[in-house]
Amino acid sequence: MRYFFALFAVSVAAVIALLGFRGSHFRKPPLYIFPDMEFQLKLRPQAPSGFFPNGRTSQLPVPGTIARAVPVQTASGPVFPFEDAPVNTGWVVGTTNFVEHNPLPITSALLKRGQQRYTINCAPCHGGLADGNGITRKIGAMAVVANLHDKRIVEMPDGELFYVITHGRNLMGPYGAQVSIEDRWAVVAYLRALQLARLGEPEDLPPQLRTLLK
Amino acid sequence: MVLTGGLLVGGALVAGAWYYLTPKYSRVGYKPIQPVAFSHNTHVNQLGMDCRYCHNAVEQSWYSNLPDSAKCMNCHNQVLKDDPRLALVRESAATGQPIPWVQIHRVPDYVYFNHSVHVTRGISCVECHGQIDRMEEVYHAQPLSMTFCLDCHRHPELKLRPLDKITDMNWQPESPLQQREFGQRAIKNWKVESLENCSACHR
Structure with missing residues (x-):
């Protein structure tokens, strides 16, 4: 019996020594003891795959593919993303002149959305106040970040701001792939609000709000 | 005696399965x-x-x-732009080969x-x-x-x-x-x- 207890204690200790405790960090892939149907012959997104020649599961659509999409509701009616329209390009139809005004109806919901998207995508460099003092400037990692209150940017038509967000300019990369068309116009609208907050005159306010100014 | 031993071994097996097999x-x-x-x-x-x-x-x-590596390059085309730790990101953004x-x-x-x-x-x-x-x-x-x-x-x-x-x-x-x-x-x-x-x- 004594031998049994000794053996038992040793084996318990051995198991604990070998397997360790819950929650400890490990590098090797987890062990699947009963991997019933856990790994199926199907493609998961952004994974390697031998099925396609370029070795990836996520494939780009064929060139010329038109997304089946919900139209964007502009102030002048619904527009599909494949149409040659100012809301998609930032240009006046048939030209490369930028449209002067945001084609989306400016609502408080649009500005709220713009604020959220601006904070996510733009504020890291341009700063929450759009003065170019984002985190990349603060840590001294980026030499040139545009101050969006510069006269040249304030004077840009809305369409040009949209175009720059979509395609990038100078050192700024394109954001067209990650910020949707409506969100880009929402950001433009919010940016205009930020600029007005700095440039506005007391006369711009409705009379009932003007009295609140000191 | 056999009973005690059986209980011990059985208990240890159950406890082990409960602790490890999840x-x-x-x-x-x-x-x-x-x-x-x-x-x-x-x-x-x-x-x-x-x-x-x-x-x-x-x-x-x-x-x-x-994110695709082009997105990393939105900042890292300037931030740590020659850092060897980011060599694979730069290579991936240049060639289009994804980072594994x-x-x-x-x-x-x-x-x-x-x-x-x-x-x-x-x-x-x-x-x-x-x-x-x-x-x-x-x-x-x-x-x-x-x-x-x-x-x-x-x-x-x-x-x-x-x-x-x-x-x-x-x-x-x-x-x-x-x-x-x-x-x-x-x-x-x-x-x-x-x-x-x-x-x-x-x-």
């Missing part, structure tokens, strides 16, 4: 070496970036996308988890991924087992939070009572269907 042991703590030493702690905790700068499709898509990141969080192929429906209905990233904003290297923080899903699906009011706090990993409710009240209101207002039938997840 994802709480087999998956929690998985921390593979990634091809690029990306630090969530640096980018999110120290620099204050939002999760959705990189994982931009998480609100529309069933999976939370990994190692997947950590993975549900079985017969489970259909949808990210967008959770993050747009008040479930934060932190509930399943842990304090990922503090991780130098990402590790598997929660078991992601079926019971883990069901615990929350049976009591969603304990986890729902304001929609503007989804990517705030440090948000805490004011009190458990306030959380419960907010959660119950949110279930009604946002039409939260924390389904418990099989086909909600298994198809």
Whole structure:
């Protein structure tokens, strides 16, 4: 019996020594003891795959593919993303002149959305106040970040701001792939609000709000 | 004597199976070496970036996308632009060959988890991924087992939070009572269907 207890204690200790405790960090892939149907012959997104020649599961659509999409509701009616329209390009139809005004109806919901998207995508460099003092400037990692209150940017038509967000300019990369068309116009609208907050005159306010100014 | 021995061995086997044969042991703590030493702690905790700068499709898509390396280059074309740690990112952005990141969080192929429906209905990233904003290297923080899903699906009011706090990993409710009240209101207002039938997840 004594031998049994000794053996038992040793084996318990051995198991604990070998397997360790819950929650400890490990590098090797987890062990699947009963991997019933856990790994199926199907493609998961952004994974390697031998099925396609370029070795990836996520494939780009064929060139010329038109997304089946919900139209964007502009102030002048619904527009599909494949149409040659100012809301998609930032240009006046048939030209490369930028449209002067945001084609989306400016609502408080649009500005709220713009604020959220601006904070996510733009504020890291341009700063929450759009003065170019984002985190990349603060840590001294980026030499040139545009101050969006510069006269040249304030004077840009809305369409040009949209175009720059979509395609990038100078050192700024394109954001067209990650910020949707409506969100880009929402950001433009919010940016205009930020600029007005700095440039506005007391006369711009409705009379009932003007009295609140000191 | 045989009885004592049998009980001991049997008990040890049961205890061992209970302790080791669950994802709480087999998956929690998985921390593979990634091809690029990306630090969530640096980018999110120290620099204050939002999760959705990189994982931009998480609100529309069933999976939370990994960013393409061109997105890294939005900043890293200037920030640490010659750093050897980022050589693979620069190469990937130049050639278009993806970085072979190692997947950590993975549900079985017969489970259909949808990210967008959770993050747009008040479930934060932190509930399943842990304090990922503090991780130098990402590790598997929660078991992601079926019971883990069901615990929350049976009591969603304990986890729902304001929609503007989804990517705030440090948000805490004011009190458990306030959380419960907010959660119950949110279930009604946002039409939260924390389904418990099989086909909600298994198809």
